Amino acid sequence: xxxxxATCCQEPEVDFVVLDRxxxxxxxxxxxxxxxxxxxxxxxxxxxxEPALYYLSQVLGVPITKIYxxxxxxxxxxxxxxxxxxxxxxxGTACHLKGSGGMVRHVAAKLGIAPGATTPDxxxxxxxxxxxxxxxxxxxxxxxxxxxxxxTVGQLNEFIEKVNAE
Amino acid sequence: MKxxxxxxxxxxERGQTIVEVARRNGVYIPTLCHVPALEPAAMCRVCTxxxxxxxxxxLVTSCNYPxxxxxxxRTDTPMLRQNRKVxxxxxASRCPDAEALKELAERYGADLNRFPAEDRQCIMCGLCARVxxxxxxxxxxxxxxxxxxxxxxxxxxxxxxxxxxASCVQICPVNAIRIEDMDGERRVIVRGKEASRVQLRxxxxxxxxxxxxxxxxxxxxxxxxxGVPAFNASVCPACSRRSLARRLAERHFEQHAVESPDxxxxx
Ligand code: SF4
Ligand code: FES
Ligand code: FES
Numbered sequence: 001x002x003x004x005x006a007t008c009c010q011e012p013e014v015d016f017v018v019l020d021r022x023x024x025x026x027x028x029x030x031x032x033x034x035x036x037x038x039x040x041x042x043x044x045x046x047x048x049x050e051p052a053l054y055y056l057s058q059v060l061g062v063p064i065t066k067i068y069x070x071x072x073x074x075x076x077x078x079x080x081x082x083x084x085x086x087x088x089x090x091x092g093t094a095c096h097l098k099g100s101g102g103m104v105r106h107v108a109a110k111l112g113i114a115p116g117a118t119t120p121d122x123x124x125x126x127x128x129x130x131x132x133x134x135x136x137x138x139x140x141x142x143x144x145x146x147x148x149x150x151x152t153v154g155q156l157n158e159f160i161e162k163v164n165a166e
Numbered sequence: 167m168k169x170x171x172x173x174x175x176x177x178x179e180r181g182q183t184i185v186e187v188a189r190r191n192g193v194y195i196p197t198l199c200h201v202p203a204l205e206p207a208a209m210c211r212v213c214t215x216x217x218x219x220x221x222x223x224x225l226v227t228s229c230n231y232p233x234x235x236x237x238x239x240r241t242d243t244p245m246l247r248q249n250r251k252v253x254x255x256x257x258a259s260r261c262p263d264a265e266a267l268k269e270l271a272e273r274y275g276a277d278l279n280r281f282p283a284e285d286r287q288c289i290m291c292g293l294c295a296r297v298x299x300x301x302x303x304x305x306x307x308x309x310x311x312x313x314x315x316x317x318x319x320x321x322x323x324x325x326x327x328x329x330x331x332a333s334c335v336q337i338c339p340v341n342a343i344r345i346e347d348m349d350g351e352r353r354v355i356v357r358g359k360e361a362s363r364v365q366l367r368x369x370x371x372x373x374x375x376x377x378x379x380x381x382x383x384x385x386x387x388x389x390x391x392x393g394v395p396a397f398n399a400s401v402c403p404a405c406s407r408r409s410l411a412r413r414l415a416e417r418h419f420e421q422h423a424v425e426s427p428d429x430x431x432x433x
Contacts, residue, residue: 050321063299065307068320072309079321 014051018044023059031060035070038077046082075129083118083125085163087156088142092131095139103139104128107156124163170238184215184228184239195228195241196250196270198257198339199291204300206230209291212253212270216240225249247274255280257289264289264340287342287357290315294334294343294356301385303327305354305362306334317342319361328354328362329385330378352378369402371409376402 022040027033034056041052048071057064071077089095089104104115107126111119118125134140137149143159169178169187176191183206188195198210208227216223217231218238228241240246251274258267259281267289271278294317295306305325309318319325330352335343346353352364366375377399399406 063304064320065295065299065304069307069309072307073311 014045014049014055016055019052019055020059023056029059031062034060034062034067035074038067038071042077046084046086047078047080050079081118081122083122085123085144085159086125086127086142087159088127088129088132089115089151090130090132090134090138090140090142091128092135092138094135095131098139100139100141103141103151103153103156106153107160110157110160123166124160167233168236169233172239172241178233180234181232184226184231184233185213187233188228188241193241196273197229198266198270198289199293200229201293201297201337204293204296207292207296210253210257210289212250214246214249216243216246250274251276254278259283260286261289261340261342266339287340288317289340291339292317293337293339297333297337300388301333302331303329303385306356317356318359324360325362328364329380329382330354330362330364330366347375350375367399369405370400371405372402374402374404 019041022044023029023037026040027037037056038048038053041056042048045052053067053071054064056062057067071079087107089100089107091100091104104126108115111124111126113119113124113126115126115128129142132140132142132147134147134149139151141148141151141156148155167178167180169176171188171191171193176187176193178187178190182190185195185197185200185206186202187193189202195213195215197213199208200206200210200213206227206229208230211227213228214225215228216239217226218240223240228239250270254267254270254274254276255278258264258271258276258278260283261267262278262283262285267278270276290308292308295308298304298306303325305319305328306317307320308315310316330345332345332354334354334356335345343354343356346355347366350366350368352366354361354364364378364380367377367379368375401409
């Protein structure tokens, strides 16, 4: 996964009131809920901003190293900003056999980015996953949290056009 | 509780791990990621032993397997030796020059060049991160997962919390971490990358740099010895020895001058 390097210039301002709401109100400040807090923070900012993790570490009394370990362990967490729209293409065994590799290459070429990367205008991020657990309807893609079974290249083109038209 | 280890009954207390029992009874089990003072993490797997369960045996990592009842353990069967041999060969592909691996390779007949080497200077045992958490300033983390695990600081930045204790340097079985004292600063270098910088104390007498300037408070707190005054010397150990020697000599001559002017045979 992309690592700590250059965070982007357009980093959003981290709002500590919002963080407090997530950490204390929503999850009662319980350490056990740390991963869920991180997921909620990520949903809000589309990645895990560094200041937010430091704040989380302070409030929960969990060393920042431990939080960083968790953030780098799970592929679904990102430490670099993600695009406004997220496309996941499954490259698990079943989907691979149904040609998802070609779909990834198609999108990558069309957007001019590598899998895992975000377009420079921050509109589109292309990710691959290793099986979504829906192999029976492969190939599967997820676009902005919505699942598309038996996806086609035509559908992917539609997504890209939609985003580009914005 | 009756524990049989390699056919002999050995002394053991409930809750002790297999490695602890083995060490106590002089039975050798190789370990790479275990030190008695730290929580076991079972990262390297070379300490795997066979636990006999009825007619079958089960492989368990002995460093983190606590014994709670009667058990029979085999620590050195052909299967385990083969297992360890392959493990060492695989680890050697990450750390071709590690002394610790050479020693084990000799013992188990492993071929250190069996797999193409890619020197990553790390066998991912996690000891540095664990000791840094316990002793140091919680600087080092195991990032990522699987074969991509690497030791790094949070966000890959120079860490502000390092106390320059060098525990990580001491504990690393493959010497991947080193410390450089230069220009009044101590640098901790993990696999060639600078992890932290700590200011060094300057001796007020001879001017050399010694020990790091650190805030020991949190460390002593963690050790449960909050009342111990923090190290705060202003002269280096050498100067302090010299000045002690000088004071002793002065006292010696004073005493001799007063009490026994001609008793200089006595050492
Ligand atoms: S020298 Fe720094 S990084 Fe190494 S164990 Fe001590 S505090 Fe941690
Ligand atoms: S392989 Fe794609 S859903 Fe399982
Ligand atoms: S010493 Fe037990 S797994 Fe490394």
